[in-house]
Structure formats: structure tokens, C-alpha cells
Amino acid sequence: MSTIFGFISQNNAVSPLSPLLAQHPELGYRHLSALGGGSVWQAHGTQIALADALSQHSGYALLARLDWSYDGGHAAAVSRGRIGVVMRGQLENAVPLAAKLSSLGYEADSTQPAALIASLIHWHERTLKDLPRAVLAARQELVGIHAFGAASSDDNSALVFTGSRIPLFVSLSLGGVACTDNVQLLPADRREQLRLHDGDVASLSPGRIDVFDAAGQPVRRAATLALNSDETLDRFGHHMEREIDEQPAMLADALSHSGALPDLARLLGGDAVDALGGIRAITLIASGSSHHAALSARYWLEATVGVPVLVELASEFRYREVALLPDTLVVAISQSGETADTVASLRYAAQLGETHTLSISNVIDSTLMRQARWHLATNAGPEIAVTSTKTFTAQLLALYQLALGLARQQHRLDPQGASTACARLALLPQRAQEVLALKPQIDDWARAIAQGQTLFCIGRHGNYPVVMEGAQKIREVAYLNAEGHAGGELKHGPLAVIDRHLPVVACVPWNRLAEKMLANLQEVRARQGRIYVFTDAALASDERMNVIRMPASLGELDPVLYAVAFQLLAYRIAVHRGNSIDTPRYLAKTVLTE
The missing domain is CATH 3.60.20.10 (Aminohydrolase, N-terminal nucleophile (Ntn) domain)
Known part of the structure; x- marks a missing residue:
């Protein structure tokens, strides 16, 4: 920033x-x-x-x-x-x-x-x-x-x-x-x-x-x-709203600073180029929203780098009898860099003999960043609201660029793939700005959803972690019982509680899984569920399905855009419910205890 x-x-x-x-x-x-x-x-x-x-x-x-x-x-x-x-x-x-x-x-x-x-x-x-x-x-x-x-x-x-x-x-x-x-x-x-x-x-x-x-x-x-x-609020009602609005500029700053396709030397330092040449696996460790960012990154890392990727909850990893694969890169992620479980998990990985360690945080001089061999700062700027917004999207961008950097280092990113990634990254800030322009439509959804107490968020593939993050945001600030589910898992239990009173918010980017998501939504419709769809396709709204047309797809970067949409939805639901938004009940910005 x-x-x-x-x-x-x-x-x-x-x-x-x-x-x-x-x-x-x-x-x-x-x-x-x-x-x-x-x-x-x-x-x-x-x-x-x-x-x-x-x-x-x-x-x-x-x-x-x-x-x-x-x-x-x-x-x-x-x-x-x-x-x-x-x-x-x-x-x-x-x-x-x-x-x-x-x-x-x-x-x-x-x-x-x-x-x-x-x-x-x-x-x-x-x-x-x-x-x-x-x-x-x-x-x-x-x-x-x-x-x-x-x-x-x-x-x-x-x-x-x-x-x-x-x-x-x-x-x-x-x-x-x-x-x-x-x-x-x-x-x-x-x-x-x-x-x-x-x-x-x-x-x-x-x-x-x-x-x-x-x-x-x-x-x-x-x-x-x-x-x-x-x-400092300028024209905004809350810091959370202002920080959501800052994201296009934050993404533009980050891309201008590091370049669309930075190599590992620029991202992590010169010694990372040789040291990471032989990695055979990646383990991502995080908590809360950072864990959802890590889950999104797994799709990018496995597809581009071609090595197995494990995603661990820090609060569980630190107490397990862990068997790390040889030549594993351990990546610890925390917005504050002080999350107790994540700091302890990175220390535990070092005790297990792991020397390839990387920390990702918004605070470059934090405890977590000092513990790791390499560090990658997201530089999202100060975030006052307890609920993370711009720091989450900054983590997604950093992890995506890390995936591209590792892929280049492993000679798995061909010129066509690099050109496509550059073009999509160049458009990312503008596409995020276009999502912000959807505020009035999202507010209409929020006014209706705020009347209830429960909510499902569903998505598939790279958007599955995004709907989990969206559900967490809604729980944090709107105090609704929101759940994030993979679309293909609805038939394994969640369908049993769907009725005409339950809103279901779906991410449906028009990709190879779009038809499967529409089939999942047909199951919701059959049970009279209230359907709300974020999609870049020209789907029509009807009596039981409300559609918001998202900006044109950016392929594997779509999770960033849908994350911003869910942040706006969570914020507007909280506004309509009259909640304390910047300081939600029972929550703290930095979790310093277990």
C-alpha cells in the first residue's frame, strides 16, 4: 500500500x-x-x-x-x-x-x-x-x-x-x-x-x-x-467499508511494486532460487481467513508447480505427530504475524528439521516473519476493522504470485501461460473496481437476507474456499449462522435443512464446473430454497433465483473477485441488522492465545 x-x-x-x-x-x-x-x-x-x-x-x-x-x-x-x-x-x-x-x-x-x-x-x-x-x-x-x-x-x-x-x-x-x-x-x-x-x-x-x-x-x-x-473514514460509514473500497488501489499498488510476474529472487531473495529448486511438496499452515487463503492457493500451487500441497490448521498442526515429506516448503500465513498457533506451528516445523520455511504476513517485522528463512510481505497497509478484507485479498495475490514464481523456477510456466497470467493480473484492479460498482444490487440482497438467521454459501473448486471465507465474514459481522459448502457436497447432508426460508448464495463463474453448479442449484430449487447467484454468465433472475452479473472472468483469479463480492454482502447484511461492524462482539484483530 x-x-x-x-x-x-x-x-x-x-x-x-x-x-x-x-x-x-x-x-x-x-x-x-x-x-x-x-x-x-x-x-x-x-x-x-x-x-x-x-x-x-x-x-x-x-x-x-x-x-x-x-x-x-x-x-x-x-x-x-x-x-x-x-x-x-x-x-x-x-x-x-x-x-x-x-x-x-x-x-x-x-x-x-x-x-x-x-x-x-x-x-x-x-x-x-x-x-x-x-x-x-x-x-x-x-x-x-x-x-x-x-x-x-x-x-x-x-x-x-x-x-x-x-x-x-x-x-x-x-x-x-x-x-x-x-x-x-x-x-x-x-x-x-x-x-x-x-x-x-x-x-x-x-x-x-x-x-x-x-x-x-x-x-x-x-x-x-x-x-x-x-x-479517516472520509465518506464511508465504517472502517470495514473503507477497507473494502481500498482494494482495487491496493492491488494496483502491489502489481506496480512487484511486477505481474516477479521471479523468486525478487519475491523472496536471491538464495531462494537455488534452495527451492528441489522442493517436492508444500505445506501451508494458517488459521481463520488466512487458512481460507491457503486453501485457495492449493489449487494454484498444485496446478502450476505440480507438487503435492497440504493445507493445515495451525491449531491442529502444532499438536499432531506430523510426518513432513522430504524437501517440503513450509509456508506459514498470518495477517498480523502474531497469531499464536501459527507462530508455534512454524517453530514446531523447524524442530522437526524443516529448513525450507516461508512466512507471509502484512507486518514485515512481526514474530512470524522473523522466524522463517524467507518472508513475503503483503503490504496491504493498516487495517483497522477487526474483520479482515483487504489483507485477505492481498494474501491471495501474494500466494498467486508465489505459485507463478515457483512454476517459473521449476520451468513449468510456458510463454503462453506467462502471457495469460500477466494479462489477467493487469486487469485485476479494474475488475475489483467493477465488483464494487455492484454495491446497490448487493444491498438489495443483504436487506432480504438480514431478516433471517441462517444462510448457506456454496461454490466449487477455487471458489469453495471463497464461500467458506464469505460465510465466516457473515458470521463475524452479521451474526448469522452462515455455512460454507462445496456445491457437490450438498447431497451429503446439507440438503436436508434447505427449505423456503433458507437463503443459498452461490458462486457460479462460467467455467468447466458451471453446469454442475447449476445442477446443485436445481436441487436447492426443488426444495424451495431462496437462491442468490454471483455469476459472470447471462443468467436470468426469476421468482426463486436472484442473479448479480459479475465482471468478465479472470480465470484462476476469479476467487479474488468473488471474495470482494462476499465482503460487500457481509458488510451490508451487518448494516441492515444494526450490528457493531468494526469491532464485532467476542472477536479480536490479533489472536495472541490458543
Whole structure:
């Protein structure tokens, strides 16, 4: 997860950000990329270290990106010593854009989106002679979920910001003008605050804010200043809703940072390439939502890497007389990295002599990450709500990329497979955004389901773990007795309790198992069950079956999209039931005991 920040002042533009980072270590940033003096400079470490690094610089304008990871990737760039850019997110059209810029004489690398944007703005600014108009022209050529700030080497240049599906906030204070996607970074003494509309271009100069809409027309945006303890909620009712909404941007950040097909050296470090060359099995250990992510990963790992994959509940694994296969890679997964059973299970695996250990967590300096030989950080950013949402999808993405990395290392990923995977990953953030657009339809379902007390969620293959995760989310925040079942297992008991009062929510992506899922739903219909179907197929709703059309399929990545849909459903059911959503009863964010 990344954040961009800009500040322009008649005094020192560094002064607002440096003390804020020092005073609020809970923000969790570990890397800083900044533009100053026509060049890019970086720092990494604790937020105190980042604040110290900032304090060594000065100037009237600051453009910066802050990252949760220790590596900011290609966050900032300068084109021909004139146009500087900091950006977050992803460009879906990076490859054709790089080809166009190369034909225009620019050095262009499709893996460095900030440099592409800087060169594109430079090209337009040469003829338009106006930075805001050049940014507007460049923005119209960009495809993807992103936000960026730009500056020119001219002494009197403004800072110019724009974004696509990443909200940006602009504030005016006594010290100067700021723009960021994280409202917590805005100066405390601000006297005016605006929320830009999607596609707006904001030009910032000391004491002045000019905003242009997507058509280039000057506009005035309503002030949104609300200085209170919940200002981070922005327009959302709860942190859970906000964190669900952040997922497309989080996925775009992750893909931009690591690349669609990172090799093992980039994912885990150089020594993993040789050490994991001879693995003969993989064991995944996790609890709760992380266990469901591991179950999803089993389908990817077995299909792409071609080795047996076991998925273990940490609370059971640590007390079993375990017989691990030789040359097993043990992967422990925990969002917090402090889950007691998972930490103990990884320690137990080491006691059994297993040296090939990998930890996956959202907290890079957690206990679990320190115990393993290799670690893979999901970098989803802070998650305040107890119920996991964006950290779950971040785990799915990390595990999918791990599967691809291992497959490449084992020479099991051919060029066609790699090309297909790259294309699907490039579309993932946008498809997730399309799922969020289904909120009104999902809310209609939620209003009806909230009237009952029980619920079945069914799916097959890669979506079976997703419906288990969906059922858990509904139990956690909606307090319904929700159960997740494999569609093919309904006839082995669950059908006995289906009647006209029981809602059944099904995942039916149109794949080789779709007809079997429809046959399973016919069994539900025969017992007068109330059917709700998420599908990318053109199925028609009727009196006993409600259908929501999902975005076009992304193949093996469909579980990510259906997981987001279930998160929205769980949230809206909880809202209609009037529950405590961010802090569900009897639950804690991190389970530190058995």
C-alpha cells in the first residue's frame, strides 16, 4: 500500500510532513521516495528514520511517496531533467505507452510507470507550455487505477495532481497547500479541505488551489473539512467499508511494486532460487481467513508447480505427530504475524528439521516473519476493522504470485501461460473496481437476507474456499449462522435443512464446473430454497433465483473477485441488522492465545 503527498509553500515545504511521521509511527510507513532539486532521493527504515531523512532537505515544494514496504520500487522519476513525477497504482496500458514513447525518442520501460508518465507529460508540455494542461492531456492517455503528482523545473512551477479511482484530498493551511490520498497526512492547521472528483486535475501554488474537471473546465469543489476522530473514514460509514473500497488501489499498488510476474529472487531473495529448486511438496499452515487463503492457493500451487500441497490448521498442526515429506516448503500465513498457533506451528516445523520455511504476513517485522528463512510481505497497509478484507485479498495475490514464481523456477510456466497470467493480473484492479460498482444490487440482497438467521454459501473448486471465507465474514459481522459448502457436497447432508426460508448464495463463474453448479442449484430449487447467484454468465433472475452479473472472468483469479463480492454482502447484511461492524462482539484483530 502506498501514499502520495505533495506540499508547496513560500517557506520550507518539508516542515509539515517530517514531524507528522515522527509523531505518528502507527501509520507504518517504511520507505520514502521524494523529488527535490531535479532528482529523486530515497530513504527506508522506521518512520523516525524517514522523518530524519526528510529533515535533511528543504525547498519550496515537495513531492513524495510513502510505502509500507522497505522498497518503494519505481515510485518517482524525472524526465529529461525537467518534469518530475511521483505516482502510485498501476498502468494497464504500460506496454503500448512505452512503445509510443520510444517512437518519440524517449527511453521507455513498461515496468517503470512513473517514468512513463513523466515522459508523456514532458512530451505534451513541450507544445502546450502549461503544466496543468499537459497533465490533463497525459491523463487522458492513461488506463488503470493510479494517482500522481507532477512538477516542473521552472522556479515558479505549481504542483499538479490527478488520479483515476484513487481519491485525492487538497488542503489550504497557513503554511501552504497540500495534496494527498491519505487525509491523515494533511496539516492539522488547515482551514480548507477539498475532495477531488475522479479525473480532476488540481494545480497547487502557495495560497492558491485551481481545480479542473476531466474536460479541462475550471470547477469549484465543495469543502469537506471535518476535524474529528473519524476523519479517516472520509465518506464511508465504517472502517470495514473503507477497507473494502481500498482494494482495487491496493492491488494496483502491489502489481506496480512487484511486477505481474516477479521471479523468486525478487519475491523472496536471491538464495531462494537455488534452495527451492528441489522442493517436492508444500505445506501451508494458517488459521481463520488466512487458512481460507491457503486453501485457495492449493489449487494454484498444485496446478502450476505440480507438487503435492497440504493445507493445515495451525491449531491442529502444532499438536499432531506430523510426518513432513522430504524437501517440503513450509509456508506459514498470518495477517498480523502474531497469531499464536501459527507462530508455534512454524517453530514446531523447524524442530522437526524443516529448513525450507516461508512466512507471509502484512507486518514485515512481526514474530512470524522473523522466524522463517524467507518472508513475503503483503503490504496491504493498516487495517483497522477487526474483520479482515483487504489483507485477505492481498494474501491471495501474494500466494498467486508465489505459485507463478515457483512454476517459473521449476520451468513449468510456458510463454503462453506467462502471457495469460500477466494479462489477467493487469486487469485485476479494474475488475475489483467493477465488483464494487455492484454495491446497490448487493444491498438489495443483504436487506432480504438480514431478516433471517441462517444462510448457506456454496461454490466449487477455487471458489469453495471463497464461500467458506464469505460465510465466516457473515458470521463475524452479521451474526448469522452462515455455512460454507462445496456445491457437490450438498447431497451429503446439507440438503436436508434447505427449505423456503433458507437463503443459498452461490458462486457460479462460467467455467468447466458451471453446469454442475447449476445442477446443485436445481436441487436447492426443488426444495424451495431462496437462491442468490454471483455469476459472470447471462443468467436470468426469476421468482426463486436472484442473479448479480459479475465482471468478465479472470480465470484462476476469479476467487479474488468473488471474495470482494462476499465482503460487500457481509458488510451490508451487518448494516441492515444494526450490528457493531468494526469491532464485532467476542472477536479480536490479533489472536495472541490458543
